[in-house]
Amino acid sequence: MKVLWITVILALSQYEAHAQQQQQQQQPQCCEEYCFGTDKDRPQTLRFTSKTAYLLAKGKDVERNILPNCSPTKIWTLSRHGTRLPSAKTIEKAGHLEEIRSKIVNNYKVLKTKPDTGALCMEDLFSIQTWKFNSSITPEKENMLTSQGWEDLKSLAKTYQRQYPSILTKDYRSENFLFRHTEIQRTEESFKAYAEGLFGPNVWQNIHVSRPVNGTDTLLRPYDYCPKWEENNSQKEGTEFENFKNSALMTKTIADISTRLGFLYSLEFKDIELMWDMCRYEQAWNVDRVSAWCGAFTRAQLKVLEYYDDLRYYKKSGYGSEINSKLPCEVIKDMLFHLNSKTKPNAVTYFAHSTVIQAMVTALGWYKDEEAPTSSNYESMENRQWRISKIDPFASNLVAVKYDCPADSVDTEKVLFLLNQNTVSLNWCSVGLCDWSAVMKHYNDFYNGNCAEMFCQSGASSISSLLSLSSLLVAAIVYLIY
Template identity: 35%
Template sequence: MKMNACVLFLTLLISHVYARDVDFCFADEDDPYLYMATKTAYHFVHAGKTRFQDVPNCRAKQVWMLATHGTRCPSEAETIEMHKLTEFQSQIINNHEVRNNGHMCNRDLENLKRWKPDEYLAIQRAEVLTPQGVEDMKLLARRLQSNFPQLLQPDTEHINYTFKTTDVREGSIGWFIEGLFGNREAVPVDEVSRNDTLLSLYKTCNVWDNDSGNVSVEEVIAFEEGTQFRNLIQNVSRRLGFLYYISKEPILAMYDMCRYEKAWTVTKLSPWCAVFSKEELRVLEYREDLYYYYKAGYGREINAHLGCTLLQDMMNHFWKLEQNEDSNEPNGVFYFDDIISLQNLLTTLNINKDHAQLTAFNYNDMAKRKWRTSFMSSFGANLVAVLYRCDTSDQPNKVMFYLAEKLVMFDGCDVGLCDWEYLKQRFNPVLKQCDLNVCWNGNGVATFAANLVLVLLSCFTLVFVRK
């Protein structure tokens, strides 16, 4: 009797092991894929390295920065979709343990069994900054202060700074200020309106609003109908033990859960990341790159126009300092906005532009693309420009640009160090064409906000035309 019981146990064990032919074991992965498009943790993009450069015989005179909001909780819509994963969690466990159809390894399955919705998935916390987002903002501020101590002093009695944000409730700008000065209330913050034409110009542009969704979504749909995404659907469905192909919606919710949890707690693995192979994560990353390429990047000409007001603001701040070093120009100009505005500005500046256009059909050819939202517009992404006044009369003023604290290599600049005169010549044609004619509707009538911007842009452009 005992012998029969042993044989039965061994038979069940062998059949169970045989049925669990696994694709990989994410829990044992020493080098997990960390680049999750716009939900990438800034911790991985910055990687703990400071790359701000010293410029011999030159002194930093002003720091200008546009940053996106830090790591935060999902939107209400995303939260609702991710709560539905509890149903899939039960089905996946049943597929493996009862039906023996799944192909996840035991450790990954155990991690998934222990998963439950995080406190950050409460509806009332939608889009609220997380502790990791707080830390990223404070550390970014401290690194800037450490590298530009002559401009960013912790003593707030004689401060001279400009701070603007599109959403002061979101909190990123407050924690950034605390990182600089030790007090979130140290300096006043200007919260701009939704129709602000500096930080959120695209929101006032009817043509952009009417066209962006259609073009970007159409290209994504075409990619989803292609080989790479169809293979992803098939492989994930099989891996999770389903005998049919599950729809893309829960798969995208699993991806969101994977990348949000990884961004919230950078030292831990999310059980939902075990759903995907590294190549499948690259496919999902490309899908989102494709979407933003057309929504806010080089996929449409209008996007380059919509970054010109921010470029103009930066150039005018630098120009005023060039004209009068004793002017009341702030030591630092800090703007906090969304990723659309940042991507518009990068497009205007021609940063990270590929020779070939991203499309739904050239995924393999674009493996080494420059347009990667993981590095350009992660949580807490930022573009910093620094103006330097040089000591010697024969050495012109300089400007350096940093994207996510990495030096931007502009054509025509010396290893990222740009002559100010060169930049004025390079961008003057862009600024002269900085108007909102492209935003006029079919009747040739601009919105009130657009008309106001046209007047302001004309005034600003005159400064450069006269130079």
């Protein structure tokens, strides 16, 4: 009898051990342990592509650029608008995020389906549980500049004014300045904020703003007049970013994010993207606060999402489509024309959008990788140059400063290119400082070229045939007035 009991006890122990092993195998496993709420560094907030906060992305080179024996004479600036609200489509989806939030809380507290590894920490779970979308943000306010966006541009103006006080004077004189913005609320408000940074509150009301002829803004919004660009942009099937979206790496990433949130199935990509969007927007609106939805992701998962977005922009307005190298012909010609001119205005500032900033960087040949980023080389592109987080955050700005350097016996005229207050290093320039003759030679195709022929290539709309004439007309009017 004693032997029988021992046999039974051993059998039960083996059964219990087997059951525990089975349960452990069924318990979901996710990813590395990570807690956004307690992370003091949060380096991934610098990898939020076009929704990266400018306060985090900006450089400091502009404040270090002291050029002995050189005097700044001209400054030309193209700036993207500051931090904005989401599109109406994203705002309307906020209700769906509240549904996802409730399911996550239910997964953790009721269904007990959180993973053994990589689960949300208490801080991140609490942030998601208590998250509510700001009800004052309605679809009617879509894409409007935020208070942080205003500060982005106001601070930007002050930064450049401190560095170039002889050009960006504190008193406004119409002959010294040329301002222009697209006819959209967020760029108009960005202009006002920039003007306040330079001249003080409400001075913008007395500033003359240049306008496009007949409302045709081929200077700052050339893509609006190029059906071929629109057709290229609407194509998704077979593109590198779409292939990456459907790749094994992205599939695993989506599965891991879903598991981290307690789901026993994979969420749809659009749900993952919505959470990521809200994370990025909220973090840009309030840089010093913690966005609840950023806690849904680990650092490694956000790198994958960043790469997807970089691939998308690479095709839309980067090196992935040949048309982007010609699209900003007018604005590059304008930059060269103003810098080369011996007459006023000495400060030209334009306010536009992501597409023209990225396309201009592309056309100028900046930040181009030797190996193009594709859907299959994610691992080797860790240190890629084409990183939208650095190229085009909110309030991104491309600045060209012309210098007079009389001590130079070869070329007394120099140009310094800055992108987001970082010096642009070009292999044909010396430590970022370029001879003006080299600039004109390098970009001669734009300066002496016919934008009507270059713009939009052969697929331009009928309006492109007027570009060359309109460009000359606008230039003539501006210089007659100022």
